Amino acid sequence: MTQDPMSADPAATDLPPGTRPWPALVALCLGFFMILVDMTIVTVATPDIMSELDASTNDVLWVTSAYLLAYAAPVLITGRLGDRIGPKWMYLAGLTVFTLASLWCGLSGSIQMLIAARVVQGLGAAMITPQTMAVITRIFPAERRGQAMALWGATAGIATLVGPILGGALVGIGWEWIFFINVPVGVIAFALNWRLVPVLPTHEHTFDWVGVVVSALGMVALVFGLQDGQQRGWDGVIWALILGGLILLALFVWWESRTTKEPLVPLGIFRDRNFSVANLGISCMGLAATSMGFPLMLYAQLVRGYSAFEASLLMVPMAVVSFLMAPLIGRLTDRVHPRLLVGAAFAICTVAVYLVLRPVTPDSQVWEILVPMGLLGLGMSGVWAPLAATATRNLPLSMAGAGAGVYNATRLVGSVIGSAGIAVLMDSRLAAAGLTSGGTEATGQSLPAALAKPFSTAMSQSLLLPAALLAVGFVASLLFTTPAHLTVAAPPREESAVPR
Incomplete structure (x- = not known):
C-alpha cells in the first residue's frame, strides 16, 4: 500500500552536512536555463531554417513541437527515476544526452534530421528538469523555499524570453549556432553540478x-x-x-x-488545492510563452523586414524587466498571498499581450510593441516563481520527484499544445487571408506590399490565443487558498538547513 503523499512533513530537508544549497541551486539552474532557452530559440531562426533546409512553416514548427513532445512525454517517469537512483546522477545523464544531441542538431543537413535530433534533445531535457525542482524541495525548508523557487522561476521565465534574443544574435553567424552554443555551456554545467550538487538519499519506487x-x-x-x-x-x-x-x-x-x-501520478497530491491551481496556471503560462513568439517573429522579419537579430530585440524589454523584477518577486513570494501576487501578474500579462497584438500592422511604430513587451515582462516575473513555490510547499521529501515531474509535465503539456495550437491558428488565419504557410513566406524574404497587410492581420489574430489563455490563468489564480506558512509559525530549522 502506498504512502499518503500528504502525510510527511514538508518542512524537513535532506541536506547533507556541509553542503551549501545556494551554490548547488545556481549550478542546477545553469543546465535548466540551457534546456529552456531551446524551447523558444528556434522561433527567431524560423525563416532561415525554412530557406536553408527547404522547409514549410509547419515543418519548422515541428522542430519545436518535436522537442517539446519528447520533453513532456517521459518527464513523469524521469522524476521518479531521480528519486530512485538519485537526482544528481539523473541530472548529469540528461545533461550529457542533451549536449550531444545539440551537436547533432547543428550538424543536421535536412529538416527531417533536425527534427529527429530535437527529439533526442527533448529526452535529455526530460531527464534534467524534474531533478531541479526535486533538489530544491529536498534541500530548502518550506518557509525558505519561496526564495529558492524564485531563482528557479526567474530562470524559467528569463530563459523563455532570452531564447529569441540569443537566437537572433547567433543566426547572424548561422542558424546551426543556436544549437552549437549548447556544447560549451553543457560541459561547464556538467563540471559545476558534479562538484556542487549533493548526493541525496534515494527513495524506492515501483514504476x-x-x-x-x-x-x-x-x-x-x-x-x-x-x-x-x-x-x-x-x-x-x-x-x-x-x-x-x-x-x-x-x-x-x-x-x-x-x-x-505506485501510480505514475499520485492523484492524492491534487487534494492540495494550491498544487492543483498552480498546475493549471503554469500550463496556461507555458502555452502562452511558447506560442506567442512564432507569429511575432514572422511578422517582424517578413513584414517589417527586420533581420533575425533585429526581430529578437523586440523581446529585450520583456527579458530586462523580468530580470530586474526577479529579486523583488523572490522576496514577495514567501510573504504575499499567491492569489494577490499571481492574480495581478496574470492580469498584467493578459493586458500586455492584447496591447502587443494591436500594433502588429505594416505601418505601426516600433515603440507601440516595445512598451507592452516591457509590461509583459513585469507580468511574467510574477508568475513563474510564485507558481512553482506555491505548488511545492506542501510536498513531503519522498514525493519530491513525483511532484516535480507532475508540475513540469503540466507546464510542458501547455507548451506542447501551445506550439501545436499556434500552428493551427496561424495556418487557418493565413488560409483565410488567401496565403499559405508553405508559400511566399517560406522564402525567408520580406513580403510584397500587397501581402504585408493580410499577413500582419493573420499574425495579429493568432496572438489572441496566448492572450485568451493568460486570462484563463488569471481566473484560476483566484482559487488559491492561504498557504500554511502564512497562517502558522514556521517550525525551527536546523543550522545545516539554512541556505548560505
Missing part, C-alpha cells in the same frame, strides 16, 4: 509502465492531430488522432486512480 505508455501515446496522438490538422484539411485521420489522444489521456487518469501499484 507504472502502463501509465507511461498510455500517457505518452495519448500525448503524441493529440499533438500530431492538432498540428497537422490544417495541412490535411481536418480529414478523418486527424479527427481519429485527436479523439484517440483524448480517450487515451482519459484512460490514463482512470488507470492512475485504480492501479494497486
